[in-house]
Amino acid sequence: MSQHARAWVTDDDDSIRFVLERALSRAGYEVATYATVAELNDALSRDTPDVILTDIRLPDADGLTVLDTLRDEQRDIPVIAMTGFSDLDAAVNAFQQGVFDYLPKPFDLDQVLSVVASAVADRPAPAVVDRVPDKHQVIGDSPAMQEIYRTIGRLSRSDISVLITGETGSGKEVVARALHDHSPRARGPFVAINTAAIPSELLESELFGHERGSFTGAHASRAGRFEEASGGTLFLDEIGDMPLPLQTRLLRVLAEGDYYRVGGRDLLKADVRVIAATHQDLERHIAEGRFREDLYHRLNVINIDLPPLRDRVEDIPALARYFLKQAARDMGLEVKHLRPETLAALQARPWPGNVRQLQNVCRQLCVMAPGDQVFPEDLPEDTAEPTTGRARREDWRGQLRGWARQALQAGTPDLMPAVRAEMEQVLFEVALDHTGGKRIEAAKLLGVGRNTLTRKLKDIDD
Numbered sequence: 001m002s003q004h005a006r007a008w009v010t011d012d013d014d015s016i017r018f019v020l021e022r023a024l025s026r027a028g029y030e031v032a033t034y035a036t037v038a039e040l041n042d043a044l045s046r047d048t049p050d051v052i053l054t055d056i057r058l059p060d061a062d063g064l065t066v067l068d069t070l071r072d073e074q075r076d077i078p079v080i081a082m083t084g085f086s087d088l089d090a091a092v093n094a095f096q097q098g099v100f101d102y103l104p105k106p107f108d109l110d111q112v113l114s115v116v117a118s119a120v121a122d123r124p125a126p127a128v129v130d131r132v133p134d135k136h137q138v139i140g141d142s143p144a145m146q147e148i149y150r151t152i153g154r155l156s157r158s159d160i161s162v163l164i165t166g167e168t169g170s171g172k173e174v175v176a177r178a179l180h181d182h183s184p185r186a187r188g189p190f191v192a193i194n195t196a197a198i199p200s201e202l203l204e205s206e207l208f209g210h211e212r213g214s215f216t217g218a219h220a221s222r223a224g225r226f227e228e229a230s231g232g233t234l235f236l237d238e239i240g241d242m243p244l245p246l247q248t249r250l251l252r253v254l255a256e257g258d259y260y261r262v263g264g265r266d267l268l269k270a271d272v273r274v275i276a277a278t279h280q281d282l283e284r285h286i287a288e289g290r291f292r293e294d295l296y297h298r299l300n301v302i303n304i305d306l307p308p309l310r311d312r313v314e315d316i317p318a319l320a321r322y323f324l325k326q327a328a329r330d331m332g333l334e335v336k337h338l339r340p341e342t343l344a345a346l347q348a349r350p351w352p353g354n355v356r357q358l359q360n361v362c363r364q365l366c367v368m369a370p371g372d373q374v375f376p377e378d379l380p381e382d383t384a385e386p387t388t389g390r391a392r393r394e395d396w397r398g399q400l401r402g403w404a405r406q407a408l409q410a411g412t413p414d415l416m417p418a419v420r421a422e423m424e425q426v427l428f429e430v431a432l433d434h435t436g437g438k439r440i441e442a443a444k445l446l447g448v449g450r451n452t453l454t455r456k457l458k459d460i461d462d
Contacts (some may be wrong), residue, residue, distance in 0.1 A: 005120045006030045008062060010040045010054040011082065012367050016105075020053065023109045029174065037061040041069060049077060051119040053103075053112075054096070055084040067098050072303050078119035082107070088138045088149045095153035102153055104146040138171070138178045139322055140315035144307040147207045148175065151304055156182040159273040161254070163239075164300045165283075169356030172277040173237060175304060175400030180233040185273055188232025193225050196238035204246055214263020226259060226270050234272045239299065240280035240291065251295045274299065309351040309358060319355060323362035324374075334368055338374045345376040 005240055009020045009027040019034040024031045024350065032049070034040045037058050045064070054063035070077055078100035083090060094102045101115045138148070153173070155162065162179060166174045173192060177216050179188045198206055205215075209224030225234055236242075243249070253259045260267060276299045285291035309316065320338055328335040338346070351357055369378040406414060412418075431442035443449060 003090045005051070005114055006032070006049040006053045007120075008032050008034065008040065008043065010037070010048040010052070010058065010066075011321045012036065012059050014057065016055075016082075019109070020112065023113065027116075029116070033060075037063060037065060039065060044075075045070065046055060048075065050088065051078050051080065051100075053080045053116070056081055056090070057085060064094060064097050064099070071098070079117055080119060084343050086384075088152060088182075089176060091146075091149035091153040092156050095156050096182075102150050103138075104150070139176055139319050140312060141318065142312035142315050144312050145315060148304060152178055152182055155179060155302065157184070159183055159185055159233075161273070161299055161301045162275045162304060163302070164275065164277040164304045164306065166277075166279060167354055168279045169354035170279075170306040171355045172279075172306060173235060174275060174355075175235070175306060176235045179275055183233070184275070185232050189229055190233050190235065191229035191235060192235040194237045196241035200246070202245070204249065207246070208249070208366050209264075210262035210311055211264045214261075218263070221261075224253070224261065224425050225277055226253070226272055227268065229272045230269075231271055232273070234274050236274060236276045237278040238278055238280075240285055242277040242283055242290065244290070245393075247292045247295050250294060251298060254295075254298045276342055281400045299452070308347045309354045313347045317343050319358055320346060320362055322357045324366055327366035331366060334372060336365055336369050336374050337372055339376075342376050342379070343376050345379060380414070384396045 005028075007024050008025070009017055009031065010033070011017050011020070012035050014035075017035070019118065021031045021033050032043065034043060037054075037060050040052070051068060054066060054196075056063045064079075067079055070079070071217055079098070080101050080103060081094040081099045082103045082105060083094075084105035087090060091102050091104075100119045101326075103112060104113065138145070138152075159264050162176075164175055166172055173311050176192070177190055180186060193206060194343065195203060205218075205222070209222050210220055212221045236250075249259070254274060257270050258267050258272055281294050282291050282300075286293045286296060317338070320343070324336050324338070327333070346358070346361075353360070364380050365374050365378060368380075369375075404419075408415070427446055428442070431445050432439070435445070437439040443452070
């Protein structure tokens with residue numbers, strides 16, 4: 001980095017301008033700051049910086065309009081976008097317009113300095129793709145998801161191979177589709193195949209197709225997934241389960257760019273981008289001789305590691321609302337609404353099945369929850385196991401609500417005396433057990449007199 005590289009910062013937040021100016025100055029940059037797009041454009045009319053950092057939402061205009069100005073004037077200045085309102089579309093849109101990089105707020109200053117240092121180095125200006133797909137299903141505002149948005153945005157000008165790793169149900173295919181939708185191949189097909197779900201003796205034919213008579217049962221020629229995905233993206237899910245002989249064939253296709261159908265003689269062109277995914281440890285598979293190391297390096301040009309849902313619980317409310325709306329639309333039902341205590345209960349779960357499990361729960365709730373408001377007791381039993389104190393409190397209340405509703409529907413009379421007696425009995429038994437049968441201590445813990453406790457126990461025994 002040149003000791004006198006000039007960095008311009010545009011942000012309407014005084015504190016952010018101050019922090020960035022201080023950090024960049026200490027790193028050896030000459031820094032100028034501006035609060036509006038108008039101030040930035042005025043400065044650009046008189047001078048040229050080495051790099052521009054700009055907020056996207058500024059009081060007078062979109063900060064990315066500076067890219068249009070620079071293009072119109074054929075000025076090659078890297079622009080780094082900053083925003084506190086980040087999602088996948090925003091990240092991809094910024095990269096598609098031509099930003100050098102994208103920093104969601106709040107950002108780490110070390111990351112800012114690293115990005116700025118890269119920007120001022122001699123690098124070609126990023127190309128601009130003229131299409132921004134308007135649909136995606138990647139949801140979440142957590143820091144982990146912000147980094148994934150950023151990666152998808154950076155890859156939006158490329159059709160390089162990507163390996164997506166993460167636990168089962170964490171959303172690997174959804175990210176693969178987002179990579180396809182935000183790529184130069186977006187107008188082509190997206191073809192997915194789960195390599196673990198197809199018998200090994202049929203998988204070769206599924207991938208590469210076959211000619212008539214090439215094996216028993218091949219009564220007609222058939223195109224494989226590579227042909228179906230021509231011009232687009234082929235998503236190979238659970239690549240870790242692919243048999244070794246087929247790994248060798250796949251490696252050749254990736255290396256040479258062509259292949260034969262099973263039993264075929266015509267060499268076919270593989271015009272596809274390959275995105276693979278696995279929940280397994282491929283490096284361990286390599287050490288055990290179950291996965292080819294050369295294939296691993298062909299697939300793992302870029303790695304996107306998806307976090308499990310339990311590591312991004314702040315995304316659960318948005319995901320749950322989305323899935324409930326999706327389920328209601330698919331089944332023609334009214335949209336259910338999650339109460340705050342229900343969201344808290346959902347966020348307290350371990351979610352071993354990750355996002356897929358949450359989606360299935362939301363589909364169940366769309367059908368089974370009795371009203372338009374979803375209460376904690378409406379959650380399916382397999383997700384109702386509480387893990388926090390707050391969840392435990394909500395759980396017993398939820399069970400009480402469920403019992404009361406069933407009793408009322410059955411016409412049971414005198415609910416209040418019955419439930420009060422049952423509640424007192426449980427509390428007295430637990431308190432006495434806790435104190436080793438010492439009634440005075442148990443009465444103090446429960447906030448009642450010893451005589452009251454003795455009388456209640458006598459009533460219960462009678």
